[in-house]
Amino acid sequence: MSQQSSHFAAYQPVKQRYDEYVDIHGSVRHVWQPVRETLDALGAEGLQAASIEVDRLVRESGANFQAPRGRQFVGRPWQLAATPFVMDAAQWRLLQQGLQQRVRVLEAVVQDLLGAQRLFQERIIPASLLSANPFYSRAYHELPCLAKRLTLCATDLAKDQDGSWWVTGDRTRAPSGLGYALENRIITSRVFPKLIHSSNVCRLASFFVRLQSHFSSLARPCLENPHVAILTPGMDSYRYVEDAYLARYLGYTLVQGRDLAVRGNRLTLKTLAGLQPIDVLWRHVSDRKCDPLELEPTSMQGITGLLQTIRAGTVAVVNSIGASLAQMPALVPFLPAAARFLFGEELILPSLATYWCGGARERLYTLEHLEELSIRDAFSVSSKPPMQPREMSAAQVSQLVDRINKNPHLFIAQASPARSTTPVWHDGKMHAWHTALRCFQLQTESDVEIMPGGLVRVSPDALSLDHSPTSGRLGQDCWVVSDTPVDHEISLLPPLHAPLKLVRGGIALPSRVAENLYWLGRSAERAEAIARLLRCTLSRIVGETVSARLPDLPRLVAALAALGQIEPDYAIAEFEAILPALETQLPASVFDQDQAVGLRAGVTDMEEKAAAVHDRISLDAYRIITQVGKHLDYEQTIPDAGMTINRLDGIIGDLLAFSGVASESMTRTHGWRFLQLGRRIERAHQTAELLAATLVNPIQDERQLLESILQATDCLMTYRSRYLLQLQPEATIDLLVNDVSNPRSVAFQLIAINGLLEELPRDVSINHPVEEQHIARDLFQAVEASVPAQLATVSGKKLRSNLDSIVTQLINQLPKLSDAISARYLIHTAPSQELTGRLSGVTT
């Protein structure tokens, strides 16, 4: 490979910055040489192809899923650069020592602040860091702590011009980014499998194995197979995507506050089979929001009574409640003295110059050097960018000065870090961009383990990296290159000899998950039914037959109106008048984003429900679901009727793929049963609605209409195979209502519903059929007793009264069946309220 064709030929390091790729003499750093050779060997096209492949994998990966339409949803913050961030072993060892020490120091500091407070008594740390701290709840101090307070922490780092690492911030509450770091590695390994294997890049998997075994060891009493759950703030949080990813990777149960309940002194998960104890809770919810009873009363993210279970010692909460105190920025300036006092050690890793304005001298310094400093909250870490006085107007600066003078202890000032630059492949060129590194540490009883690697963010603009942990233009995989070959064998699978109790089914299904799966089944089926009917109707409209000879069309339109796809007016208006409008109106209704019911709403609902149970369905199934909505995207002009038919083909195909995955790849757990119940109830209901709109009041010549109905229900093939071209109402009704061998018939749905209900868990004390079983049985008996010939008979008033009575019964009773199932199994989020009163006092 000649020098000229190197991707790095035009690489321009930034002056006055440490560059990760070349040293100050312009020679390529040792650790980068093999990486560079491999990247160059790919050629420009090869690297571009790799880059495109990375983008694709990021798009399709589990941790990047699209926001359901119309919902504020925070997905993955960055794309991933194809080029890695590379670090040699010597550099890593030094950093590792510094990080281990830092975790030990932070642990000892927070133990002391929430314990004996020697650091206050000896004036090492000002007592007002707690007393004046609005985020310090006194309960933190009183709660017992049996293990380490900081189990999983992160440290944000920047590399100075001389190559030394500086700490820019600590994260001790529930650091985010671990899932993204893992995902970055998984993607990069897929794109550069050989490179990563031959370069001795340290594996991340062993860190997660340690994490799992340590989390399990925290359960009290010791259990062979403790129940570990991740408490996520919920779907509206930026954490949700990552939490779902981690839950899936680590095999933990993903829960929200409302999935849990405290009973006695135990934390339990509300499942279909009753309350199941949780042994270890990895909480990704703020300390203050963990328990509305004793902490912030308005919090919806926590669990009432959690602190009581911690006092009882029956649940291990990671990180401990109160751990967030260790990350307060105001602590940073006091850490070197604390390390000397507690351990007689100097900090190996320096922190970014930080001035807490609660100190008189520090405040003075800050006010005199505002131009050079960023101002942040002293007591909390937020995702807001810091205030930059140098970018403010004079009036804004004077306002800020007033605020600082009024409440000096609430502010800190920080210098901006110098940041090293590293090669980033972007837009077909190799750039030197600034870097931010976040490392992750696991503290066990005796040790601090550092994840070999980390989350790297890069940006052409160094300052933007200071804004928040999610700022920056791209992410990078961080490679720690070992001097010796690394072990490639580690995976998250437990060792072969580990005893494992065989488990079938999945009884520990949170009620919320069951509810989402149920509605996922319903909306998927609903979307399919509407899409089929739409396709059938549109095909008739654009077909060759002149409109006057489309006697079936008014009935199809009536059925679409019954499903909410179009305005009911269309169903009653004089038909010739509305036909031209229909040709544009139907496609418009398909793509209309504001329509509350109909196909698009069904698809959106399906995406939303799937997103809510993201950790419960396979990646393949999830990918198919996100694909469905893409058929409804368009640029500028709404597709015409013909194009719409093509789109509907795509939608129907994907929906069929999803139901195929559900029936072939999902184990028959309660989760699957709820998905199926949703689907079966919806299908029975849709078929009843269709028959009510089309056949109850018969038209003169029904042949064409019958064909359309059979098409819309995917039964035309079956019909033709039985009756060839003879289209008759009796045979059609038989196939759609009574035929138990037809998976599209109402009878088939009702048999399936009865079977599924039979298998659901039930209170053992109830040995008689329950309400939903009564409804489902009654419906099946009514259908079973009906005779197709009678159903097809038209009475004197031009009405199929027998058919009418059975579809009316279905349309009335199926929602009741659904309600009865919800009432028994699905979550009841009864509102909770604060109980408090005031004192009026006594006057004498």
Place this chain on the structure above:
Amino acid sequence: MKTLTTTVECHESQVEISPSPSFRSEHVDYFGNRVLCFTIESLHQELTVTATSEVSVCQHRKVEENTSLAWEKVRDDVARGRDSRWLEAQEFVFDSPRIARGADFAEFAQVSFLPGREVVEATRNLTRRIHSSFRYDVTATDVNTSTDEALALRAGVCQDFAHVQIACLRSLGIPARYVSGYLRTAPPPGIARMVGADESHAWVSVYCGSQLGWIDFDPTNNCVAETNHIPICVGRDYSEVSPMRGVVIGGGTTALSVHVDVDSI
């Protein structure tokens, strides 16, 4: 020599709860208050909690008899860590969930806290001024009324009076805490004592230097708390020591009523 002016000893205490809780446990909170947690899982229309305690309140000496430090010295010794109990006291100088210091409070307090005045005398004066310039009015405020509003209204109930006085003291740098407790009331002459006529009450406790420690003042009744005041718990403000708090799951509305009966035995 005892440094405390009054002490309270609890000889016996029991709490009856109806309907019977499925779970109960007790712990001591950060401020040293005893906390009873319980759960009722059954449906219920009414919840009754009856706490019965036998206590002795002992006054060791009259507050007025003491000569106390100048208030500025109390303030500075705590702020600079020169007072032997500074760490315990400094916590009560800062803002708390329901009380934010401010210039308005400082201004109101300044009239009582003249330069060089003794801290007890100055606080006594402040207590008197709150009592005389604030209207006792149960309709003027509710449980969520902020301390700033109560100051502006110059009205409220014991909780508001206590919050206002604490805000005044903290705004000058004097540590002050909130006391929730009961008051023994004597019936008017010739009228029999009515059972349950008393109510729960609140007042303030002020740090007067390491010698005197915490002294309690009652702005609602314009007095120093002596043997008629029975403290139950202390905290930075009402939010930390409300006599009862909880979460109800389910619909409906709740109303809370409190009856207190204090009697000599």
